[in-house]
Amino acid sequence: MQERYDPAAVERAAQDYWDSHGTFAARESAGRGKYYCLSMFPYPSGRLHMGHVRNYTIGDVLARFMRMQGLNVLQPMGWDAFGLPAENAAIANGVPPARWTRENIAYMKRQLQALGFGLDWSRELATCDPDYYRWNQWLFLRMRERGIAYKKTGVVNWDPIDQTVLANEQVIDGRGWRTGALVEKREIPMYYLRITAYAEELLGALEGLDGWPERVRTMQANWIGRSEGCDVSFPYADDTRAALGGEGALKVFTTRVDTLFGVSFVAVSAEHPLATAAAARSAALAEFVAECRRGSTMEADVATLEKRGLPTGLHVSHPLTGEPIEVWVANYVLMSYGEGAVMGVPAHDERDFEFAQRNGLAIPTVVRPAGAAWQQVGAEWLPEYAAHGITINSGEFSGLDFDAAVDKIAAALEQRKLGAKRVQWRLRDWGISRQRYWGCPIPLVHCAACGEVPVPDADLPVRLPEDLVPDGSGNPLAKSAAFLDCACPKCGKSARRETDTMDTFVDSSWYFLRFASSDQHAAPVDERVQYWLPVDQYIGGIEHAILHLLYSRFWTRAMRDMGLLRLAEPFSKLLTQGMVLNHIYYRQPAAGRRQFINPAEVELRTDAAGARTAIWMNDNAPVEQGGLGTMSKSKNNGVDPQSMVEKYGADTARLFMMFASPPEQTLEWSEEGVQGQYRFLRRLWKAVHEHVSAAPVERHQGLIKIVAGAAGAPAGASPNASLSAAAAQLRRQSHHTLERVTGDIARRRVFNTAIAATMELLNAVSRYDEAGSAARAARHEALEIIVLCLSPMVPHICHELWHALGHEGALIDESWPQPDAAALKQDTVEIIVQVNGKLRGRVQVASGADQATAQAAALADESVRRFAGEAPPRRVVYVPGKLLNIVV
RNA sequence: GCGAAAGUGGCGGAACUGGUAGACGCGCUGGCCUUAGGAGCCAGUGGGGCAACCCGUAAGAGUUCGAGUCUCUUCUUUCGCACCA
Numbered sequence: 001m002q003e004r005y006d007p008a009a010v011e012r013a014a015q016d017y018w019d020s021h022g023t024f025a026a027r028e029s030a031g032r033g034k035y036y037c038l039s040m041f042p043y044p045s046g047r048l049h050m051g052h053v054r055n056y057t058i059g060d061v062l063a064r065f066m067r068m069q070g071l072n073v074l075q076p077m078g079w080d081a082f083g084l085p086a087e088n089a090a091i092a093n094g095v096p097p098a099r100w101t102r103e104n105i106a107y108m109k110r111q112l113q114a115l116g117f118g119l120d121w122s123r124e125l126a127t128c129d130p131d132y133y134r135w136n137q138w139l140f141l142r143m144r145e146r147g148i149a150y151k152k153t154g155v156v157n158w159d160p161i162d163q164t165v166l167a168n169e170q171v172i173d174g175r176g177w178r179t180g181a182l183v184e185k186r187e188i189p190m191y192y193l194r195i196t197a198y199a200e201e202l203l204g205a206l207e208g209l210d211g212w213p214e215r216v217r218t219m220q221a222n223w224i225g226r227s228e229g230c231d232v233s234f235p236y237a238d239d240t241r242a243a244l245g246g247e248g249a250l251k252v253f254t255t256r257v258d259t260l261f262g263v264s265f266v267a268v269s270a271e272h273p274l275a276t277a278a279a280a281r282s283a284a285l286a287e288f289v290a291e292c293r294r295g296s297t298m299e300a301d302v303a304t305l306e307k308r309g310l311p312t313g314l315h316v317s318h319p320l321t322g323e324p325i326e327v328w329v330a331n332y333v334l335m336s337y338g339e340g341a342v343m344g345v346p347a348h349d350e351r352d353f354e355f356a357q358r359n360g361l362a363i364p365t366v367v368r369p370a371g372a373a374w375q376q377v378g379a380e381w382l383p384e385y386a387a388h389g390i391t392i393n394s395g396e397f398s399g400l401d402f403d404a405a406v407d408k409i410a411a412a413l414e415q416r417k418l419g420a421k422r423v424q425w426r427l428r429d430w431g432i433s434r435q436r437y438w439g440c441p442i443p444l445v446h447c448a449a450c451g452e453v454p455v456p457d458a459d460l461p462v463r464l465p466e467d468l469v470p471d472g473s474g475n476p477l478a479k480s481a482a483f484l485d486c487a488c489p490k491c492g493k494s495a496r497r498e499t500d501t502m503d504t505f506v507d508s509s510w511y512f513l514r515f516a517s518s519d520q521h522a523a524p525v526d527e528r529v530q531y532w533l534p535v536d537q538y539i540g541g542i543e544h545a546i547l548h549l550l551y552s553r554f555w556t557r558a559m560r561d562m563g564l565l566r567l568a569e570p571f572s573k574l575l576t577q578g579m580v581l582n583h584i585y586y587r588q589p590a591a592g593r594r595q596f597i598n599p600a601e602v603e604l605r606t607d608a609a610g611a612r613t614a615i616w617m618n619d620n621a622p623v624e625q626g627g628l629g630t631m632s633k634s635k636n637n638g639v640d641p642q643s644m645v646e647k648y649g650a651d652t653a654r655l656f657m658m659f660a661s662p663p664e665q666t667l668e669w670s671e672e673g674v675q676g677q678y679r680f681l682r683r684l685w686k687a688v689h690e691h692v693s694a695a696p697v698e699r700h701q702g703l704i705k706i707v708a709g710a711a712g713a714p715a716g717a718s719p720n721a722s723l724s725a726a727a728a729q730l731r732r733q734s735h736h737t738l739e740r741v742t743g744d745i746a747r748r749r750v751f752n753t754a755i756a757a758t759m760e761l762l763n764a765v766s767r768y769d770e771a772g773s774a775a776r777a778a779r780h781e782a783l784e785i786i787v788l789c790l791s792p793m794v795p796h797i798c799h800e801l802w803h804a805l806g807h808e809g810a811l812i813d814e815s816w817p818q819p820d821a822a823a824l825k826q827d828t829v830e831i832i833v834q835v836n837g838k839l840r841g842r843v844q845v846a847s848g849a850d851q852a853t854a855q856a857a858a859l860a861d862e863s864v865r866r867f868a869g870e871a872p873p874r875r876v877v878y879v880p881g882k883l884l885n886i887v888v
Numbered sequence: 889g890c891g892a893a894a895g896u897g898g899c900g901g902a903a904c905u906g907g908u909a910g911a912c913g914c915g916c917u918g919g920c921c922u923u924a925g926g927a928g929c930c931a932g933u934g935g936g937g938c939a940a941c942c943c944g945u946a947a948g949a950g951u952u953c954g955a956g957u958c959u960c961u962u963c964u965u966u967c968g969c970a971c972c973a
Contacts, residue, residue, distance in 0.1 A: 169971080219967095219968070223968090223969085427970095504972090504973070542966095546970085547969095579966080661900065676914055752900095753902070756911065834954070836953075837954040877907090885907080
């Protein structure tokens with residue numbers, strides 16, 4: 001064994017060993033439990049970032065741990081390779097997205113390999129491979145046959161100068177990112193997947209997902225958003241009938257039909273047919289509707305708009321009283337939710353209250369609290385006004401509580417065929433059409449004679465040409481004759497290919513299934529999915545808590561209903577890792593944009609007064625401190641994992657990631673912290689080196705028995721009996737550490753405390769200075785436990801140290817040991833003594849001591865007696881083995 | 889705006905089931921050592937106080953023998969909001 005820790009050499013050797021032995025190639029084999037450990041696959045942006053390193057280290061720790069637990073582990077990796085950044089790179093550099101993407105994949109794959117992740121590379125896939133996306137197309141066609149995929153119009157961001165559809169992130173302050181033109185909303189035909197057909201099941205099944213964080217389940221439940229309410233139709237009044245040229249009714253959905261008698265207006269969205277009709281007759285209204293059509297389609301933008309509206313001058317009739325009610329157009333009503341119209345009940349809804357006050361509309365009170373605290377709402381809004389209560393001023397429906405009022409009013413509406421109770425979902429169908437080049441082509445052909453014709457299965461995949469270079473103005477597929485021109489599969493006449501591609505969320509909605517049968521060329525999946533799925537542990541960023549995970553749950557069910565799977569939930573356990581943060585430093589010029597400065601170039605100085613100043617080392621002048629933020633290119637605060645690996649080695653990078661915070665929380669980058677982990681590994685190396693060079697190491701079969709053997713104790717005797725108190729104490733700590741680490745990884749899924757525990761053990765080994773064969777054996781055992789416990793986190797150095805400690809085989813093939821109960825046994829325990837809940841002393845008592853014994857021991861303590869006084873205690877609380885609280 | 893979560897020393901964090909607040913690490917202070925290193929070793933390090941002790945987990949209230957942990961209110965930060973992935 002070398003005296004110096006040389007990470008580069010150690011890591012190369014360990015990786016060569018795993019590669020040449022095919023250690024991580026997963027095999028299906030009966031009789032052994034399986035463990036499918038999956039980290040969310042990366043977008044091949046060019047280089048790995050720290051978020052990836054964190055994500056994949058967590059996965060690798062669990063995969064290696066479970067492998068040592070004797071499970072058949074599958075840990076695959078792939079590439080989420082379609083998407084916008086490749087097109088942006090093409091616009092900037094003129095490189096075709098295909099080439100850019102493939103080069104990025106090659107580079108990032110080398111980075112992943114250098115980090116020593118135990119991945120089965122034989123199953124690697126990229127979503128831009130025709131072998132993969134042909135099954136997207138195949139599955140899409142099956143969904144289309146079943147009515148799961150269907151066509152309707154949808155709203156997109158339109159850049160009028162570039163004549164192109166923009167993604168939300170390409171809209172900055174309502175303007176196109178390249179042209180600066182005001183963005184418009186535009187309706188175009190698109191394909192949708194009927195995820196709402198699964199809303200009930202997706203919501204109900206959340207309850208059974210007990211391996212998922214509660215907060216993710218809550219977020220999904222809120223996203224699906226089941227609400228029970230009532231449809232209400234407001235028949236058109238004469239003026240509206242005249243304007244629209246016919247009979248009809250305005251339909252709204254409400255969860256508060258008990259307040260139906262408090263309606264003082266109805267509001268429709270700017271896209272609603274009634275708004276269009278009214279706008280045709282009024283210039284002011286037309287202007288307002290046009291204004292609502294400008295700006296982005298993002299809900300967050302819409303929700304923060306100033307709530308405004310205009311009357312249409314048209315009326316509808318109240319379904320029960322027949323009173324005329326004016327129709328307004330309001331910018332806060334969403335066409336995509338419910339019916340695109342709402343009834344306004346200002347007295348009992350805060351938004352309607354503000355709207356009515358602003359526009360001088362009536363605010364009739366129709367509900368009072370059960371306690372009769374008030375009979376009429378005031379001029380200032382109070383949250384109580386929206387609470388359920390007793391109906392008033394509601395004709396024959398007055399005096400009812402919420403449930404009764406809803407039942408009676410809904411029944412009355414139903415009788416008149418003007419409404420009925422209904423469940424409404426917030427969840428909308430999933431629009432998958434993208435007017436973009438770098439994605440999976442939608443396999444349809446447009447024929448003048450036959451209309452829209454699906455591409456026959458035998459002709460799949462519809463290949464995406466890989467030599468096009470987008471320029472930002474529209475979809476290059478629509479300009480490529482080679483792609484566009486084709487023969488109609490039905491009539492054979494010349495036809496045109498569909499140029500829309502699929503949302504990249506489609507690609508990622510089933511890749512975890514494909515890993516189980518990535519070499520199957522006759523079908524998307526085969527029987528092997530039944531062996532590997534569900535994923536036992538899925539790991540990824542919290543930012544995917546809703547969309548990706550919900551789409552995957554839906555897609556899996558859709559495939560189940562096609563008979564391709566016997567599985568509903570794809571992910572048994574979910575770990576959502578926190579973001580990686582770093583400091584932000586910048587300078588704000590008098591005019592222009594902030595200049596962000598990389599934290600690696602900044603030095604923090606503390607002046608005499610204790611104030612901390614950040615200095616840019618390039619010019620030795622101060623910079624502004626912008627706090628902490630997620631690592632990103634735009635804030636120039638990223639740290640390149642590559643430089644970490646080169647400087648300290650993969651093990652140090654992995655160890656820091658696992659030590660700096662628990663996996664679900666944000667992780668703050670710290671160069672000093674990384675150095676600390678590097679120091680720890682060097683100390684560990686040195687401790688093993690000193691131990692093995694002090695005397696020859698015998699070959700050991702495993703742990704523990706060595707102590708009894710080396711001390712010459714008779715077989716069957718407790719190994720501790722022949723040990724010194726200090727050696728027995730070291731053994732106890734060794735096995736206690738093993739117990740803690742096992743629980744932390746297996747049960748709690750936290751690694752920072754597991755690492756802290758092994759650090760404590762190494763500190764104890766360093767302090768332990770007894771000599772002799774028993775002492776040597778106890779020390780040897782402690783070092784073996786440290787190396788075993790750390791091996792999932794820092795596998796390279798542990799691989800090497802395991803050999804140094806006298807083992808022939810590879811550490812990764814070792815099984816995870818059980819703590820030795822005999823080593824853990826303790827005769828006395830320390831309990832803390834409180835007086836009135838305040839800590840006043842601590843005493844040693846026998847392990848199973850009863851309350852009287854503990855109390856006597858406690859009162860022998862001088863400090864306890866002083867606070868407890870002479871009078872008998874009013875109450876004594878005793879928690880055996882832990883604490884005694886004397887209340888006086 | 890709506891939905892979700894998190895606030896503990898100078899810093900990252902620990903305290904798992906309501907029971908010793910600050911494990912472990914970083915930083916800092918003092919000392920030692922040396923083939924002077926971005927090395928190693930030892931000691932100290934929440935605040936106040938000579939001490940006995942007192943105070944202390946974003947702020948404020950409450951439940952309890954006992955609250956960082958449970959409840960309510962407020963503040964701050966982070967994530968998501970359907971075409972970034």
